[in-house]
Amino acid sequence: xxxxxxxxxxxxxxxxxxxxxxxxxxxxxxxxxxxxxxxxxxxxxxxxxxxxxxxxxxxxxxxxxxxxxxxxxxxxxxxxxxxxxxxxxxxxxxxxxxxxxxxxxxxxxxxxxxxxxxxxxxxxxxxxxxxxxxxxxxxxxxxxxxxxxxxxxxxxxxxxxxxxxxxxxxxxxxxxxxxxxxxxxxxxxxxxxxxxxxxxxxxxxxxxxxxxxxxxxxxxxxxxxxxxxxxxxxxxxxxxxxxxxxxxxxxxxx
Numbered sequence: 001x002x003x004x005x006x007x008x009x010x011x012x013x014x015x016x017x018x019x020x021x022x023x024x025x026x027x028x029x030x031x032x033x034x035x036x037x038x039x040x041x042x043x044x045x046x047x048x049x050x051x052x053x054x055x056x057x058x059x060x061x062x063x064x065x066x067x068x069x070x071x072x073x074x075x076x077x078x079x080x081x082x083x084x085x086x087x088x089x090x091x092x093x094x095x096x097x098x099x100x101x102x103x104x105x106x107x108x109x110x111x112x113x114x115x116x117x118x119x120x121x122x123x124x125x126x127x128x129x130x131x132x133x134x135x136x137x138x139x140x141x142x143x144x145x146x147x148x149x150x151x152x153x154x155x156x157x158x159x160x161x162x163x164x165x166x167x168x169x170x171x172x173x174x175x176x177x178x179x180x181x182x183x184x185x186x187x188x189x190x191x192x193x194x195x196x197x198x199x200x201x202x203x204x205x206x207x208x209x210x211x212x213x214x215x216x217x218x219x220x221x222x223x224x225x226x227x228x229x230x231x232x233x234x235x236x237x238x239x240x241x242x243x244x245x246x247x248x249x250x251x252x253x254x
Contacts, residue, residue, distance in 0.1 A: 001023065001149040001150075002251065002252065003023050003154060003251065003252040003254075004021070005021055005022075005248055005249060005251070006028075006032075006035060006037060006038065007020045007037075008034070008247070009224065009248075010184050010222055011057070011223055012033060013224050016248075017032065019052075019057060019220070020034035020058075021156060022038075024129070026045050026046055027129070028049045028050070030058040030059070030158070031058070031059055031061050032057050032058050032059070033060055034061075035065050038065075040068065043065050043069045044072050046077060048078050049077065050131060051079060051080070051085055051089075052156075052159065053140050053142035053158060053159060054085045054088035059093070063093055063094065063099040063102070066102045066112060067099075067102070076111055077113055078114045080124065080131075081117070081118065081143075082118065082141055083119075085141065088140075090103075090115070120134060129149045130149065132146040132147075132169075134146060135166075136158060136159075136163055136165065136166050137161055137162065137165075137197055138158070138198075139195075142158055142160060144156055146173070146176075148173075150254075152177050153173065154177060154254065155170055155176055155179050155180070155181075156181075157181040157220075160182065160198075161197040161203060162207055163207070166207075167210035168210075170213070171210075175213055176211075180246060181217065181220065182199055182220050183199045183219050183222065184199065184200075184221045184223050185199075186201065186233055190203075198221075200233075201237060202233075205239055205241075217242070217243055218243075218244045218245070218246040218250070219231075219234065219244070219246060
């Protein structure tokens, strides 16, 4: 299994792309602006997209990608998400006002886009890669994904803040090799982070005590302009955890 980071920033600007992870050549987790760096040939290979939640920085390039490769799609691109997230996409994006409803184009019987609802704790096997949806705590209904192949696993938190369920579910399995987890704000914005349901370094460190494994930990979703402050705070916490900052283009092979 290969994972390539297309985007991992909490915003936009030079060198910044919002959240999207490419697994092997044909599966995306989220479809933020990082998708825009794929070539058309790479986009055409996408068969499945797992969405964590409905916020724009995680879905903005889904409609644009489908439109860009519309004439080359031979079998529908399948979007996997909670039903509430799918409904938000239908109501607010693919609604013929913001964007065409590609789940009905070129005709309802042969559409290029298909939605399939998943429920938290549900698993789905695609080829030989297992995806598990895990409910997390954010300002809208949101999930994380645990991805496993051959006994090796990566977990991606999506957007979340302090919760027990993520850690309980991750602890239920035999191990964890890589954890990609957000820390969107510095502790100087602690109250804002609580209101927006995001981690800060101190909130994250407290929750990491709930995890019984010691995976490699990569921090993602840092808000633009606050990156250095968040990194400095992580280092100042005095933890024995070797935090790494996720970068566009980072690749994992498990």
